[in-house]
Amino acid sequence: MNSGVAIAGVWFKNPVITASGTFGHGEEYADFVDLNKLGGVTVKGVSTEPWKGNKPPRVVETYGGMLNAVGLQNPGVKAFLQKDLPYLRRFDTNVIVNICGHTVDEYAAAARMISEAGGADMLEVNISCPNIQDGGMAFGSDPAAAARVIKAVRETTRLPVIAKLSPNVTDITEIAKAAESEGADCISLINTVLGMKIDVKTKKPVLGNVFGGLSGPAIKPIAVRMVWQTARAVSAPIIGMGGVSDAEDAIEFLLAGASLVAVGSANFFNPTVTVEIIEGIEKYMLENGFSNVAEIRAQTV
Amino acid sequence: MDKKRIKAIITVNAHMAANMFDMRLSAPFIAETAVAGQFVTVYLNDGARLLPRPFGVCGADRRTGEIRIVYGVVGEGTRVLSRMREDDEIFVMGPIGVGFPTEGRERHIIIGGGAGIPPLLFLCQRLAKANAGNIDVFLGYRTVLTDGHRNGAFLANDFSEIGVVPKIATDDGSLGFKGDAPSLFVKEIEPASLRNARVYACGPNGMLKAVARLARKFDLDCFISVEERMACGLGACVGCVVKVKDKGEWTYKKVCSNGPVFSAEEVFFDE
Numbered sequence: 001m002n003s004g005v006a007i008a009g010v011w012f013k014n015p016v017i018t019a020s021g022t023f024g025h026g027e028e029y030a031d032f033v034d035l036n037k038l039g040g041v042t043v044k045g046v047s048t049e050p051w052k053g054n055k056p057p058r059v060v061e062t063y064g065g066m067l068n069a070v071g072l073q074n075p076g077v078k079a080f081l082q083k084d085l086p087y088l089r090r091f092d093t094n095v096i097v098n099i100c101g102h103t104v105d106e107y108a109a110a111a112r113m114i115s116e117a118g119g120a121d122m123l124e125v126n127i128s129c130p131n132i133q134d135g136g137m138a139f140g141s142d143p144a145a146a147a148r149v150i151k152a153v154r155e156t157t158r159l160p161v162i163a164k165l166s167p168n169v170t171d172i173t174e175i176a177k178a179a180e181s182e183g184a185d186c187i188s189l190i191n192t193v194l195g196m197k198i199d200v201k202t203k204k205p206v207l208g209n210v211f212g213g214l215s216g217p218a219i220k221p222i223a224v225r226m227v228w229q230t231a232r233a234v235s236a237p238i239i240g241m242g243g244v245s246d247a248e249d250a251i252e253f254l255l256a257g258a259s260l261v262a263v264g265s266a267n268f269f270n271p272t273v274t275v276e277i278i279e280g281i282e283k284y285m286l287e288n289g290f291s292n293v294a295e296i297r298a299q300t301v
Numbered sequence: 302m303d304k305k306r307i308k309a310i311i312t313v314n315a316h317m318a319a320n321m322f323d324m325r326l327s328a329p330f331i332a333e334t335a336v337a338g339q340f341v342t343v344y345l346n347d348g349a350r351l352l353p354r355p356f357g358v359c360g361a362d363r364r365t366g367e368i369r370i371v372y373g374v375v376g377e378g379t380r381v382l383s384r385m386r387e388d389d390e391i392f393v394m395g396p397i398g399v400g401f402p403t404e405g406r407e408r409h410i411i412i413g414g415g416a417g418i419p420p421l422l423f424l425c426q427r428l429a430k431a432n433a434g435n436i437d438v439f440l441g442y443r444t445v446l447t448d449g450h451r452n453g454a455f456l457a458n459d460f461s462e463i464g465v466v467p468k469i470a471t472d473d474g475s476l477g478f479k480g481d482a483p484s485l486f487v488k489e490i491e492p493a494s495l496r497n498a499r500v501y502a503c504g505p506n507g508m509l510k511a512v513a514r515l516a517r518k519f520d521l522d523c524f525i526s527v528e529e530r531m532a533c534g535l536g537a538c539v540g541c542v543v544k545v546k547d548k549g550e551w552t553y554k555k556v557c558s559n560g561p562v563f564s565a566e567e568v569f570f571d572e
């Protein structure tokens with residue numbers, strides 16, 4: 001039995017990676033997780049210049065999940081390349097760098113800086129963040145705009161490109177097809193679901209940004225459905241995420257058609273969850289006589 | 302390794318005053334390594350309420366391996382916590398964050414309000430144990446009256462037991478000074494006695510703001526412990542930020558990893 005997976009020419013020792021923005025750049029979890037054990041680490045989104053992010057409160061718990069409106073606070077590509085990437089490179093795991101921008105040019109510039117510096121295994125293009133005014137989800141909710149971003153990134157890098165899609169659309173397969181046709185090697189989904197919470201005592205929205213993105217177990221059925229649909233609409237491999245909290249959840253995504261599974265908010269609920277999920281998938285494969293992960297996916301195709 | 306997530310056994314979970322509970326947990330690693338001003342997060346083991354709750358370390362006994370947290374029941378999570386029993390197991394992570402500086406001064410002013418008082422008891426214990434000098438404590442409560450009982454000045458006796466009798470303020474005047482702790486401090490203190498003093502504060506934002514203003518006025522070294530909503534508690538999600546000064550500009554810093562204790566000069570209170 002081998003739980004390894006190759007997508008877009010990159011070998012993952014197992015199908016479990018972390019979701020962007022939920023695992024810092026790995027160092028924050030190093031007390032709890034042997035990073036060498038992970039298939040990969042997707043780092044917090046970075047932009048060409050530092051971004052300040054949204055005013056607090058930025059996170060709030062909701063039933064079975066949470067809302068966040070961090071607004072992609074990050075130190076910028078330069079600081080990331082100097083401090084964070086070298087740390088992560090010390091480990092035997094794939095590094096997926098997640099990029100964000102306000103304009104097509106900003107995405108392309110971030111992609112170029114990261115490719116030229118070396119050290120990243122894949123680029124994930126966040127065209128789905130609900131928490132910034134311009135850019136982010138605005139690109140991910142229109143097939144033509146999504147195509148423009150992916151095309152611009154594709155032209156500046158030889159790294160495999162992952163298009164990260166938003167669930168806040170009418171038909172996610174249209175966006176996936178547009179991204180694939182402009183050269184996205186993989187599709188990752190879902191980003192958070194737009195939501196809000198009002199405090200009945202203060203009678204005001206809780207989040208400083210009013211709206212935020214819902215994540216955690218509460219969104220898993222939406223994510224599984226969208227992975228299923230997308231897997232049947234494109235041939236690019238899929239990274240599935242949204243509420244994965246244990247091995248059973250992860251296997252559900254593999255059955256829906258994902259090649260890799262990303263673990264997000266569950267890291268907050270249990271910092272060692274990634275390793276537990278890897279062990280659980282391997283146990284499931286042994287018990288069910290699967291010799292590789294593709295066989296799980298093949299069950300439903 | 303500086304933080305651990307431990308399956309701890311609850312050794313005490315007692316109702317202490319109004320809606321306040323006194324919990325002790327067997328968590329030897331945290332008891333051994335925690336410094337004053339740090340906090341822990343408690344995982345509720347409830348599939349609907351998934352985020353860990355942060356609480357200041359109120360005491361840590363290296364000998365018994367126990368830590369103490371004192372918490373107010375303010376929502377569903379703390380209600381779940383208040384219903385747990387002795388011998389129940391619960392995951393707790395810590396010690397987290399940057400604590401109070403405790404060295405380099407011989408005069409200490411501690412100002413606490415409400416649920417901000419617990420970590421200050423731990424601070425006072427550590428200062429007293431280190432014979433760090435002269436300590437004054439000012440504690441503010443909303444009221445000490447509940448159901449006709451005068452039991453609301455939680456933890457005040459614990460300060461007295463270590464030999465530092467706190468001065469008490471209450472919003473309704475039900476005990477001590479009528480007003481808040483910073484106003485009591487102004488009323489009681491001799492400005493001349495404040496040379497080389499350091500102020501430590503934890504409590505509601507309005508109180509911290511008042512303390513910061515007083516520290517500037519009297520030119521005192523001042524450290525405050527701030528609160529913000531958290532998700533990871535590990536510096537990973539960038540959820541728990543506070544606005545701070547940064548090279549003539551400003552930036553958002555993380556309360557869980559850059560704090561919760563900040564120099565009062567650094568923090569902006571406008572948000």
Ligand SMILES: Cc1cc2nc3c(=O)[nH]c(=O)nc-3n(C[C@H](O)[C@H](O)[C@H](O)COP(=O)(O)OP(=O)(O)OC[C@H]3O[C@@H](n4cnc5c(N)ncnc54)[C@H](O)[C@@H]3O)c2cc1C
Binds near residue numbers: 340
């Ligand atoms: C560093 C730090 C130390 C703290 N120390 C103490 C302490 O020693 N004693 C004490 O009684 N309280 C303390 N608090 C506040 C305590 O964390 C909240 O009262 C508690 O999380 C409320 O949980 P709940 O589920 O009952 O409330 P709910 O309102 O149901 O909680 C919903 C969500 O909001 C968060 N939340 C609600 N109120 C606060 C708050 N004031 N600060 C941060 N998050 C909040 C919860 O953690 C949870 O994620 C501290 C907070 C911080 C940040």
Ligand SMILES: Cc1cc2nc3c(=O)[nH]c(=O)nc-3n(C[C@H](O)[C@H](O)[C@H](O)COP(=O)(O)O)c2cc1C
Binds near residue numbers: 019164190264532
């Ligand atoms: C606090 C937080 C920050 C996030 N930051 C990013 C980000 O920077 N870039 C990105 O593409 N997705 C970001 N996401 C989305 C997650 O990567 C993931 O798509 C989403 O949370 C759904 O997965 P989950 O339910 O397992 O958390 C963030 C999510 C959370 C909760």
Ligand code: FES
Binds near residue numbers: 535539
């Ligand atoms: S709670 Fe996640 S960074 Fe502080």
